[in-house]
Structure formats: C-alpha cells, structure tokens
Amino acid sequence: MTRNPGVPRLLRRLNDRSALDLLISEGPLTRAELGERTGLSKVTAGQLLARLEERGLVHVAGERASGRGPSAALYGVVPSSAHVAGLEVLPDAITVGVADITGRVVVEIVVDPAGGEDPVAAVHDAVQRACASARITLGRLRSFVIGTRGVVDPGTGDVRFSYDLPAWHTGVLASLRRTLGASVTIENDVNLVALAEHRHGAAAGHDDFAVVWAGVGQGLGVMLNGRLHRGITGGAGEIGWLPVPGEPLPDDVSQPQSGSYQRLVGHQALVALAREYGVLRRPEGAGVLVSPDGTDGGLAGSGDTGARALAGHRGLSGPSAGRSDAPTDHHGAVPVAELVRAATTSGNDGFLDAVAARLAVAVAAVSVVLDPGLIVLAGDIGKAGGAELAARVEEAVAAISPSRPSVVATGVTGNPVLRGALVAALEQAREQVFSDTV
Numbered sequence: 001m002t003r004n005p006g007v008p009r010l011l012r013r014l015n016d017r018s019a020l021d022l023l024i025s026e027g028p029l030t031r032a033e034l035g036e037r038t039g040l041s042k043v044t045a046g047q048l049l050a051r052l053e054e055r056g057l058v059h060v061a062g063e064r065a066s067g068r069g070p071s072a073a074l075y076g077v078v079p080s081s082a083h084v085a086g087l088e089v090l091p092d093a094i095t096v097g098v099a100d101i102t103g104r105v106v107v108e109i110v111v112d113p114a115g116g117e118d119p120v121a122a123v124h125d126a127v128q129r130a131c132a133s134a135r136i137t138l139g140r141l142r143s144f145v146i147g148t149r150g151v152v153d154p155g156t157g158d159v160r161f162s163y164d165l166p167a168w169h170t171g172v173l174a175s176l177r178r179t180l181g182a183s184v185t186i187e188n189d190v191n192l193v194a195l196a197e198h199r200h201g202a203a204a205g206h207d208d209f210a211v212v213w214a215g216v217g218q219g220l221g222v223m224l225n226g227r228l229h230r231g232i233t234g235g236a237g238e239i240g241w242l243p244v245p246g247e248p249l250p251d252d253v254s255q256p257q258s259g260s261y262q263r264l265v266g267h268q269a270l271v272a273l274a275r276e277y278g279v280l281r282r283p284e285g286a287g288v289l290v291s292p293d294g295t296d297g298g299l300a301g302s303g304d305t306g307a308r309a310l311a312g313h314r315g316l317s318g319p320s321a322g323r324s325d326a327p328t329d330h331h332g333a334v335p336v337a338e339l340v341r342a343a344t345t346s347g348n349d350g351f352l353d354a355v356a357a358r359l360a361v362a363v364a365a366v367s368v369v370l371d372p373g374l375i376v377l378a379g380d381i382g383k384a385g386g387a388e389l390a391a392r393v394e395e396a397v398a399a400i401s402p403s404r405p406s407v408v409a410t411g412v413t414g415n416p417v418l419r420g421a422l423v424a425a426l427e428q429a430r431e432q433v434f435s436d437t438v
Helices: 006-026 030-039 042-055 119-134 170-179 189-200 260-265 267-276 296-313 334-346 349-370 381-401 416-434
Strands: 058-064 072-077 083-090 094-102 105-111 140-150 159-162 185-186 211-212 216-226 375-379 404-409
Touching: 006 030, 006 072, 006 260, 006 416, 030 072, 042 058, 042 260, 058 296, 072 140, 072 416, 083 119, 083 416, 094 119, 094 211, 094 416, 119 140, 119 170, 140 189, 140 416, 170 185, 170 260, 185 189, 189 211, 189 216, 189 416, 211 381, 216 260, 216 349, 260 267, 260 349, 267 334, 334 349, 334 375, 334 381, 349 375, 349 381, 375 381, 381 404
Parallel strands: 083 140, 140 185, 211 375, 375 404
Antiparallel strands: 058 072, 083 094, 094 105, 211 216
C-alpha cells in the first residue's frame, strides 16, 4: 500500500489552525476544554499547545479554579504575535486602524493626505504615524487592507476607476507593495462594509445578503455563499448607474453624478425633497440651491415625475408646510443624513416614505435579480434612518417586487469601512501566521 508521509504533518497543521481559531473566537481555554472542542485527546491537545507555545503563538493566560485538585492552566493566543492595518482612503482624510492578531484595535487615527497627489507617500506616512501611536514597528504589520471609493480590478488588484481619487490608478498597488511589503490589498469600500456587517453587524450568521450603501454616493456590496461577489471587472455593485424610470440615462459615464439612480437619491434630489416636505426651510430670498460640490440644484427636480410615479403606490401625503423648527437650508450645507435624522425624530412620515420609495428602487432591483433574502441599509442615510427607515423601505419593496427581502439597518458601530478592512486584514494575517505551525 502506498503511504503518504505528508498526511500526519497536514493533520497537525489543520489541528493547530483549528485550535488557534478556537482560542481567538472563544478566549483562553484549558487543555481539556480545547481537546473537547477539537475532538483531540488530552495528550494530543497538550502536544499541540506545546508546539504553539514554542512558536510564540500561545501562552499561559491564567488559571481556572477546579473544585477538585489543582487549578488548570488557561491558554490564549499571544496578542502581539502579529499586527495588521486597515485603512479607509477618502479625498480629504486617511483613517488607519491597527489591530493585534486577536482583533483588538490598539489604535485608530485620521491623517490629512495633504492633497493626495502621491497616494503611496500619503499611505506610508499615515501607517507610520499609526505604528508610532501603537508603539510598534512597521515590520510588525503582517497585512494591510485599504478601502477606497471606486472600481477595483479583481485580476490585478489595482483601482481601475475612481472619480474621487484620480491619483489612484494602475501601478499604485505595486508601488505600495514595494513600500510596505507584499501583503497590501486594495478593496472597494462597500465590499468591506459587507465584510464588517457579516462579521460584526446586522448580517452576522447570514451567508447570502446585500448591503445597500446610501450616502453621498450609492453603492452595493453582495455576499453569496459567504463570499464577496465582485464581478468580472470589479464593477458589481455600482448601482448609481442603475436605470430608473423618469430619470435620463447618462450621456457621460465618467461623471458618476449623471447616473440615473444617483440622480434619484443623490444629495441634490434629497435636499429638494426635504424642502418639499418641510424638513428643510429655505432662507428668505434664497436663489438657486447649491450643493457641497459646487454644482447647482437644477438636477434635483429632474426626477420629480419618476420619483412621484415610483412612490405613488405608497399613498404619500402632500408636502407639509415649512416648520419653524426645521433646519435652515444655507446653500445645501446641511448633510442629507441630518435631514433624515431630523425627519425620523419629528415624525415626518411624508418625507421618510418618499425617501424609502426611492431607495426601494435599488433594493427591488437587487432582490429580483439575486434574491438574497436580506438587505442591510448602510451609509450615512441608512444609519441616520435606522430601523424606522429600513422598515419603510421593506414595505415599499414588497409593493413593487415579487421578492420580499428583509430590510434592516446597519449593525456595525464605528467606521464600517475601517472595520471591514480590519476583518479582511486579519483573515490574511492569520492565514500567514497560522498556516504552518508544524
């Protein structure tokens, strides 16, 4: 009979990895507890712990008192055995989080990218500052995951297109790897939010779901069978381009603001809606509404006909009179998320139903194509609207789609892109550190 001398080594490797994963997920365990959970004998579990302790991956973290006999040693993963970095890159800020191998975040900082003309230098500077704050050397970081707005090519790992970050182009990833090491990954920001929701948020325990990001830009993260779906070119989830009845089709795809769905739910459109329903008061003598990006508000009204048609099934009440306690519109300076929050607090059903009807367009489109069963409403607007807005979106989708997904608000606390980046970075680092313990 042919023997395979690699089998015992492979089994030890698998057992070691299983034990390390258990110690991270459940905390310190005794040798007997580890044996019970892995199905190993006490002797084999003891040999396993000795190997991991010799490699500096496991240490005695305390004792568990026993009613009979001596206390049992508790073994835990050594937090400092490796660290990872997760980053969110925006045009005006780079946020860096550093976590140890157990997932504990040891530092989080925000750095000004100083114009962003040189993304490699900006990222390197931000990571160096984070390491200094965490009191570790750059060499201790085993993995870097960077979240950006834009389309990331799954084949090359480079940013294929980013309207907000024009300096992030083909070749940046290679330069980052030369500067920081080979374990640098760039990922679409909403895909990272999906990872965060899967691990820490509203989609925990679900392997099929979609995250609809509603904010300054619109995005979608899709997870099927526990894996992110990026598409052949990385363009899966660019729902700002979704064709919408009543909205013109774009004539220049290099301008994200011209996407039909973006027109329907973008800043200008929702600010106009807030004025219409009295959530936002327009100051006396105000002229054309101007959004934060400097464009005029003419776009906001372009989808009124389509939006009203899509919302018609809801039986929405007419616009309410301007409220004296509503925020004042000073050239569109009030973030849309604040308007949604204000409407939720004041009970402005008309505005919330109108916003929900618009968001339901994307949710219904995703549901009839993918039928994920669960939609997580995230982004600034999703977070501001919370469970109240999510419930209205779910009701609106049920009226226009044969697929009736559950719609829930984001469950991730803190920065969801950063948390997702750390989830991805930890998976990579643990694979590196834990994959060969024999």
